[in-house]
Amino acid sequence: MTAHPTADDPKTEAELDLDRKQEEVEQSFAGPGERLEILSPDGTVRPGAEVPLSTEQVRDALRWMMLSRTVDVRAISLQRQGRMGTFSAVRGQEASVVGSSFALDPARDWIVPQYRELPGVVRHGFPLDGYLLYWMGNPAGGRVPDGVKVLPLQIALAAQLPHAVGLGWGLKLQGSDGVVTTYFGDGASSEGDTHEAMNLAGVTRAPVVFFLQNNGWAISTPRTKQTAASNFASRAEGYGFPGVIVDGNDLFAVYTAMQQAVERARRGEGPTLIESQTYRMGAHNTADDPTRYMEPVELSGWDERDPIRRVTSWLRSQDAWDDEAEREMQAGIDRQVDEAIESAEAFAPPNPEQIYTHVYADPPERLRAQQRAALDSH
Numbered sequence: 284m285t286a287h288p289t290a291d292d293p294k295t296e297a298e299l300d301l302d303r304k305q306e307e308v309e310q311s312f313a314g315p316g317e318r319l320e321i322l323s324p325d326g327t328v329r330p331g332a333e334v335p336l337s338t339e340q341v342r343d344a345l346r347w348m349m350l351s352r353t354v355d356v357r358a359i360s361l362q363r364q365g366r367m368g369t370f371s372a373v374r375g376q377e378a379s380v381v382g383s384s385f386a387l388d389p390a391r392d393w394i395v396p397q398y399r400e401l402p403g404v405v406r407h408g409f410p411l412d413g414y415l416l417y418w419m420g421n422p423a424g425g426r427v428p429d430g431v432k433v434l435p436l437q438i439a440l441a442a443q444l445p446h447a448v449g450l451g452w453g454l455k456l457q458g459s460d461g462v463v464t465t466y467f468g469d470g471a472s473s474e475g476d477t478h479e480a481m482n483l484a485g486v487t488r489a490p491v492v493f494f495l496q497n498n499g500w501a502i503s504t505p506r507t508k509q510t511a512a513s514n515f516a517s518r519a520e521g522y523g524f525p526g527v528i529v530d531g532n533d534l535f536a537v538y539t540a541m542q543q544a545v546e547r548a549r550r551g552e553g554p555t556l557i558e559s560q561t562y563r564m565g566a567h568n569t570a571d572d573p574t575r576y577m578e579p580v581e582l583s584g585w586d587e588r589d590p591i592r593r594v595t596s597w598l599r600s601q602d603a604w605d606d607e608a609e610r611e612m613q614a615g616i617d618r619q620v621d622e623a624i625e626s627a628e629a630f631a632p633p634n635p636e637q638i639y640t641h642v643y644a645d646p647p648e649r650l651r652a653q654q655r656a657a658l659d660s661h
C-alpha cells in the first residue's frame with residue numbers, strides 16, 4: 284500500500300514517488316485471476332500448500348540455480364575481457380527455468396529454447412561448454428549432441444514456437460508419449476509466430492507446453508506496453524486450451540504448474556500456456572544498459588524476492604542447509620564452470636567462411652561464391 288505522510292512520519296515528495304513506483308511494479312505483475320504460489324518470499328510455505336519435491340530434489344534444483352548464477356557472473360566477466368561475444372544472463376529467472384525443467388524427462392521430452400534457459404537445457408543434456416561456445420560466436424556451440432532432446436538456441440524471436448508445435452504434433456502422430464516444452468518471453472509473445480503456433484497446437488492438440496517467461500521487460504519495452512490484456516495466460520482460452528499464471532520466483536509453484544501441464548499433454552489432452560511472472564534482475568544482455576530505462580526502486584523490490592535466497596531459506600528451515608553446505612556446493616560448481624570455460628576456449632576459433640556451412644545441405648551458387656570470397660580474404 285502507498286504510505287501517506289503523517290505528523291509522526293512525514294514523507295518527502297521523492298519518497299512518495301518511490302512508493303508509488305513500487306506499487307506500480309507490484310500491480311503490473313499481479314494477475315487478476317488465481318496465481319499459483321507455494322513458497323513465500325521469506326522462504327515459508329503458504330498455509331495449506333504442499334511442497335512438491337523431496338528435500339534432496341530441492342537441493343539438486345538449488346545446485347542448478349546456483350550453477351546458473353555462477354555462469355552469469357563468469358560469462359559477463361569473460362565478455363568484458365573480450366573472451367565472449369555477448370551473453371544473456373538468467374539472473375532472477377532461475378526458479379522459473381529450473382522449476383519447469385525439473386518436470387521434464389530428458390529421455391523422452393524435448394526442450395525448444397529461446398536463449399535464457401541455461402540451467403534447463405544443460406540439465407537436459409546440452410553441454411555447458413557448448414552453451415558458452417555458442418555465445419563466444421563459435422558455430423560448434425550450435426551443435427546439439429546426438430540423443431540430446433534440445434533444439435538449438437533461438438535468437439529470432441518466436442521462430443522456435445512453430446518448430447515446437449511441429450515437433451509435438453509429430454511425436455503425437457508417432458504415438459510417442461514425449462512432451463515438448465518451448466520457452467519464450469513476453470516480448471516474443473507479440474510476434475505473429477506465437478499466435479500461429481498456439482492456434483495450430485490447439486487444433487491438433489499437440490503435446491506442447493508453452494512456457495512464457497514474463498520477466499517484465501523486452502529489452503527496454505516494459506511488459507505493460509506489450510499487451511493490452513491484463514495478463515498473458517488468458518490468451519490461451521482463445522486457442523482452446525488452459526492458461527495458468529504462476530509466481531515465477533517460486534521454485535515449488537513453477538514445478539507444480541509445469542508437472543500438471545506435462546501430465547496433461549502426456550495423457551493426450553493437448554497444450555497448456557504457463558505464464559511465469561518473474562523478473563530479469565539485470566541487463567537484457569551484455570550490450571544493454573538497464574539504468575537508462577529501469578528505476579532502481581524496481582530492481583530493489585525484486586531483489587527481495589530473489590528465487591535462490593527463497594529456496595535456501597526453506598532448506599535452512601528444514602535443517603538441510605548451512606554455510607558449510609553452501610561453501611561445498613559453490614566450490615564444486617566453480618570447478619565445473621572453470622572446466623567448461625577451459626574446454627570452450629580450447630576449441631579452434633571459427634573462420635569467417637564458416638557462417639556459410641550448415642545453412643543448406645546443397646548451397647546455391649551465389650552463397651558458394653560468397654563463401655569462396657570470404658575464404659580468399661584472409
Ligand SMILES: Cc1ncc(C[n+]2csc(CCOP(=O)(O)OP(=O)(O)O)c2C)c(N)n1
Pocket residue numbers: 399438439440467468469470471472496498500501502563567
Ligand atoms: C524477430 C526479432 N525481432 C527483434 C529482435 C531483437 N530482440 C532481441 S531480444 C529482444 C527482446 C526480447 O524480449 P522477450 O521476448 O521478452 O525475452 P527476454 O529477452 O526478455 O527474455 C528483441 C526485440 C529479434 N531477436 N528477433
